[in-house]
Amino acid sequence: MDRTLTILEFHKIIDRLINKAMTPMGKELAATILPSFDLEEVVYRQKETHEGLEVIRLKGGLSFDGVHDIRGFIKRAKIGGILAPEQLRQISSTLMAARKLKKLILQLNEELSLPILRTLVEPIIELFEIEKKINESINEYNEVVDLASTELKMIRNQIRLIESRVKEKLESILRNPHYQKMLQDPIITIRNGRYVIPVKQEYRGVFGGMIHDQSASGATLFIEPDSVVQLNNQLREYQLKEVKEIEKILRQLTDLIRMEADSIAEMVKHLGRLDVIQAKGELAKEMKATLPKLNRQGYIRLKKARHPLINPEEVVPIDVHLGQEFHVLIITGPNTGGKTVTLKTIGLLTLMAMAGFHIPADEESEVAVFSSIFADIGDEQSIEQNLSTFSSHLKNIIEILKKVDTNSLILLDELGAGTDPTEGAALAIAILEKIRLLQARVVATTHYSELKAYAYNHQGVVNASVEFDVKTLKPTYRLLIGVPGRSNAFAIAKRLGLEEEIIQFAKEQLSEEDQQVELMIHSLEWNQKIAEKERLEAERLRKQTQEMKKEVEEKLALLEQNRFKILEEAKQEAEKIIRKATREADEIIRELRKLIQEKRVDVKEHELIAMKKRLNESVPDLEKPKPISKKQNKKIEVGDEVKVLSLGQKGNVIEQVSENEFIVQIGIIKMKINRQDLEVSEEKKRSNPEAIMTGVKRTKEYVKPELDLRGKTVDEAMIEIDRYLADALLAGYKQVSIIHGKGTGVLRSGVQDFLKRHKLTKSIRMGQYGEGGSGVTVVELKA
Incomplete structure (x- = not known):
C-alpha cells in the first residue's frame, strides 16, 4: 500500500492538508491520515469534512487563536515539575480558546446541525477557575504580579522601599561637588544584583565599601560605598524571599493543572481533531471539491473529475465509470495524451475519498471503498538491481497478482511494454484475463492494438481512448469510453509535411484487416463526438426547461399569493364597512323601539327583528368560497x-x-x-x-301542524313563527300549535305577545288537556 500511495502522490495531498492546519496538534494528526478500507469509517470521515466545510461556508470557519501545544507542560506537571509563568499563561490561553470554541460550536449546531463537531466539544470541561487564577497571578508579560499573594505584595513593598533608600543615598553622593571629580559618570548602576557607582581608579579608597566590577580598561571601578552596604544586604535578603514566594505561587498553580491534567490532555486532542476537520474543509473549498457517494460494490462513477495536483487552469476534467457494466477498462492512445493522468486521477481520487477528503469532481460522483488498491505506473527501472523496465514492471505485477481479490482496484500503465511487441501483447492479455476472472476492477493503458480486439471479444472489458486533435497535433486529454485509440501516425506525418507518396506506400504495408480496424475506430470516434454533442445539447435543453418550469411555478405561486392577499384585504374592508352599517342599523332599531314604547308608533316587533337578521346575514363569509x-x-x-x-x-x-x-x-x-x-x-x-x-296553497305534507320552539330565544322564536305562519297558511291550515314548553314562562310570554300582534293571527289560546297544556299555544289563522 505504501508504494501505491507514493506512486499516486497521496503524500502531496497530506502536505497540503498540513499547511491548512493551524495548530501543532492538528498538523501532527494530519500527517498520520491514511485511507481507510472500512465503509462506515470512511462515511464518518466524509461527514467530518462536510461539517468543516459547512462551518467555513456559512460562518467563515473556527478561530484557533490562543491555542498552544501544551502537551509537554501537562506531562511536566504530572511528574511533579513546576511550570514557568509563560507555560502557565499558554495553558490559560488554551483553556480560554477551548471554552470559546465549545460555546461557538454548540451555538452553530442549533443552526446547522453539526453532530460530529458537537460530539467533539461536549466532553471539553470548562476550567474557568483555573484559567481565572492563572490570569490573576501572571500578567501578559509573563510576570507574577504583586496580587498573586499577600506575602508577595508585602515583600515587594519592602524591596521598593529599600531600593528607594539605596538610590537616595547614592544620589546624594552623585550630587555632592566634592565627589563629582572622582566619579567616571554621575549614574547609579547594578553589578551582581547590588547598586553601585562608577569611580575612577585613583579614588578607589575614598568611598570604602566593596568593588564589584571594573571596566575593560581598568580605569573605572564599580564600587558599593560603605553607606549602602547594609541596605543592599537587606535588599538582597528580600529579593531571595521574593524568589521563594514566586516559586511557591507557581507550584500552587501547577498543582491546579496537575489535578486536571488528564482532562486538559484530552481537551488538547479534541482541539487537534477540530483543527484537522477544519483543514479538510479548507482544502475541499480550495479544490472546489464535493462530497462523493460511497459504496462497497466496486462502482466508480466520476463526473468532471480533476487531478488535484495539476494547475486548475490547465487541468482537463474527465468523465469515467467502472465496475457496473464492465470491470476492465483498457485505455489506448498516443504518448503524452493523458492516459497516465487518467490513471492517477482515478487512483488518487479514490484514495482521497477513502481517507475522508472530498474529491475535485462534480456532485453525484461515486467512489467505491476497496479492500486494496494497487498501482504500477511510470518507469520503475532499477540500476542497482540491474532490472530492465520490463522486468521492473513485471516484478510489481507479480506481487500485485499475489494479493489481488474481488474487491481490489488495479491501475496498470503501459501493460506489457518494454519487450517484443507480440510477446508483450500476449502477456498483457493473459494478465488482464487473470484479473478479469477474479472480477477485480482494473484500468490499464497500452499501445498494443491486440488489446483493442481483446476488449471487443470479452465480456466485462471495454475500450477507451484519449482524444487527439490531428489539426493541432495536440491531445485534448478528453477520455472517450467505448472508443479505442488510433495511432494517428499517418495523420501526424502528413501534417508535419512528409511526402504523400511515402505515406501512401506505408499504408500499403498494412494488412487489410488493420486498415479496416483503423476505419472502424475513426467511425466510432466520429459517432462518439456526434453523440456527445447531442447529449450536451439535450442536457442544456433539460436544464433550460427546468429553469423555465421553476420560473413559471414561482410566478404562479406569487400570483396566487397576491390574489389571496387582495381578496383578503377586500373581504376585510367589506366586513369593516358592513359592521359599521350594522352598528348604525342597531342604533336605528334601538331608537325605533324607544319610539314604540314612548309614542306607540305602529311598527311590528317581528319586522324589526327580520330587518336586523337581513343585516347580519349580509356580512361576508371570510372563508374560501x-x-x-x-x-x-x-x-x-x-x-x-x-x-x-x-x-x-x-x-x-x-x-x-x-x-x-x-x-x-x-x-x-x-x-x-x-x-x-x-x-x-x-x-x-x-x-x-x-x-x-x-x-x-302548499300541500300539507310540506308543513307540519305544529312548530317546536323549545330551546330558542324569544328573538329566534319570533323569526321562526313569522316564517312558519306564512308556510302554514299557504298549506291550508286553519289552526296550528306553537310548542314553547313550560319552563320559566319567559319564552311563552314572548311568543304569545308576538302572536297577538301578528297580522296572520286570528286568535290564540292555551293548549287544553291532551294538546300539551300550558306548554303549547294554539293559534287560529286568518282565512
Missing part, C-alpha cells in the same frame, strides 16, 4: 323545487324571465334569481305550474 354545486348546471323548468344558495332557502320556480333568470316563490315572497344561484331539488318537482303561478 365553496365550489358551486354540479346541480346548478341541470335544466331548470317552471314548477321545479329549487334551493336559493345565497339565502339557504327552498322555493318553487313560477316563471322563467330569461335564459338565466327565474321568478322563484319563497313562502309568500317572490324573487328574481339568477340560474347560478339556484340548485334543483332531486326530491320533488311541481306538476302544476299554473297552480303555483296563481298562488295555490
Whole structure:
C-alpha cells in the first residue's frame, strides 16, 4: 500500500492538508491520515469534512487563536515539575480558546446541525477557575504580579522601599561637588544584583565599601560605598524571599493543572481533531471539491473529475465509470495524451475519498471503498538491481497478482511494454484475463492494438481512448469510453509535411484487416463526438426547461399569493364597512323601539327583528368560497323545487324571465334569481305550474301542524313563527300549535305577545288537556 500511495502522490495531498492546519496538534494528526478500507469509517470521515466545510461556508470557519501545544507542560506537571509563568499563561490561553470554541460550536449546531463537531466539544470541561487564577497571578508579560499573594505584595513593598533608600543615598553622593571629580559618570548602576557607582581608579579608597566590577580598561571601578552596604544586604535578603514566594505561587498553580491534567490532555486532542476537520474543509473549498457517494460494490462513477495536483487552469476534467457494466477498462492512445493522468486521477481520487477528503469532481460522483488498491505506473527501472523496465514492471505485477481479490482496484500503465511487441501483447492479455476472472476492477493503458480486439471479444472489458486533435497535433486529454485509440501516425506525418507518396506506400504495408480496424475506430470516434454533442445539447435543453418550469411555478405561486392577499384585504374592508352599517342599523332599531314604547308608533316587533337578521346575514363569509354545486348546471323548468344558495332557502320556480333568470316563490315572497344561484331539488318537482303561478296553497305534507320552539330565544322564536305562519297558511291550515314548553314562562310570554300582534293571527289560546297544556299555544289563522 505504501508504494501505491507514493506512486499516486497521496503524500502531496497530506502536505497540503498540513499547511491548512493551524495548530501543532492538528498538523501532527494530519500527517498520520491514511485511507481507510472500512465503509462506515470512511462515511464518518466524509461527514467530518462536510461539517468543516459547512462551518467555513456559512460562518467563515473556527478561530484557533490562543491555542498552544501544551502537551509537554501537562506531562511536566504530572511528574511533579513546576511550570514557568509563560507555560502557565499558554495553558490559560488554551483553556480560554477551548471554552470559546465549545460555546461557538454548540451555538452553530442549533443552526446547522453539526453532530460530529458537537460530539467533539461536549466532553471539553470548562476550567474557568483555573484559567481565572492563572490570569490573576501572571500578567501578559509573563510576570507574577504583586496580587498573586499577600506575602508577595508585602515583600515587594519592602524591596521598593529599600531600593528607594539605596538610590537616595547614592544620589546624594552623585550630587555632592566634592565627589563629582572622582566619579567616571554621575549614574547609579547594578553589578551582581547590588547598586553601585562608577569611580575612577585613583579614588578607589575614598568611598570604602566593596568593588564589584571594573571596566575593560581598568580605569573605572564599580564600587558599593560603605553607606549602602547594609541596605543592599537587606535588599538582597528580600529579593531571595521574593524568589521563594514566586516559586511557591507557581507550584500552587501547577498543582491546579496537575489535578486536571488528564482532562486538559484530552481537551488538547479534541482541539487537534477540530483543527484537522477544519483543514479538510479548507482544502475541499480550495479544490472546489464535493462530497462523493460511497459504496462497497466496486462502482466508480466520476463526473468532471480533476487531478488535484495539476494547475486548475490547465487541468482537463474527465468523465469515467467502472465496475457496473464492465470491470476492465483498457485505455489506448498516443504518448503524452493523458492516459497516465487518467490513471492517477482515478487512483488518487479514490484514495482521497477513502481517507475522508472530498474529491475535485462534480456532485453525484461515486467512489467505491476497496479492500486494496494497487498501482504500477511510470518507469520503475532499477540500476542497482540491474532490472530492465520490463522486468521492473513485471516484478510489481507479480506481487500485485499475489494479493489481488474481488474487491481490489488495479491501475496498470503501459501493460506489457518494454519487450517484443507480440510477446508483450500476449502477456498483457493473459494478465488482464487473470484479473478479469477474479472480477477485480482494473484500468490499464497500452499501445498494443491486440488489446483493442481483446476488449471487443470479452465480456466485462471495454475500450477507451484519449482524444487527439490531428489539426493541432495536440491531445485534448478528453477520455472517450467505448472508443479505442488510433495511432494517428499517418495523420501526424502528413501534417508535419512528409511526402504523400511515402505515406501512401506505408499504408500499403498494412494488412487489410488493420486498415479496416483503423476505419472502424475513426467511425466510432466520429459517432462518439456526434453523440456527445447531442447529449450536451439535450442536457442544456433539460436544464433550460427546468429553469423555465421553476420560473413559471414561482410566478404562479406569487400570483396566487397576491390574489389571496387582495381578496383578503377586500373581504376585510367589506366586513369593516358592513359592521359599521350594522352598528348604525342597531342604533336605528334601538331608537325605533324607544319610539314604540314612548309614542306607540305602529311598527311590528317581528319586522324589526327580520330587518336586523337581513343585516347580519349580509356580512361576508371570510372563508374560501365553496365550489358551486354540479346541480346548478341541470335544466331548470317552471314548477321545479329549487334551493336559493345565497339565502339557504327552498322555493318553487313560477316563471322563467330569461335564459338565466327565474321568478322563484319563497313562502309568500317572490324573487328574481339568477340560474347560478339556484340548485334543483332531486326530491320533488311541481306538476302544476299554473297552480303555483296563481298562488295555490302548499300541500300539507310540506308543513307540519305544529312548530317546536323549545330551546330558542324569544328573538329566534319570533323569526321562526313569522316564517312558519306564512308556510302554514299557504298549506291550508286553519289552526296550528306553537310548542314553547313550560319552563320559566319567559319564552311563552314572548311568543304569545308576538302572536297577538301578528297580522296572520286570528286568535290564540292555551293548549287544553291532551294538546300539551300550558306548554303549547294554539293559534287560529286568518282565512
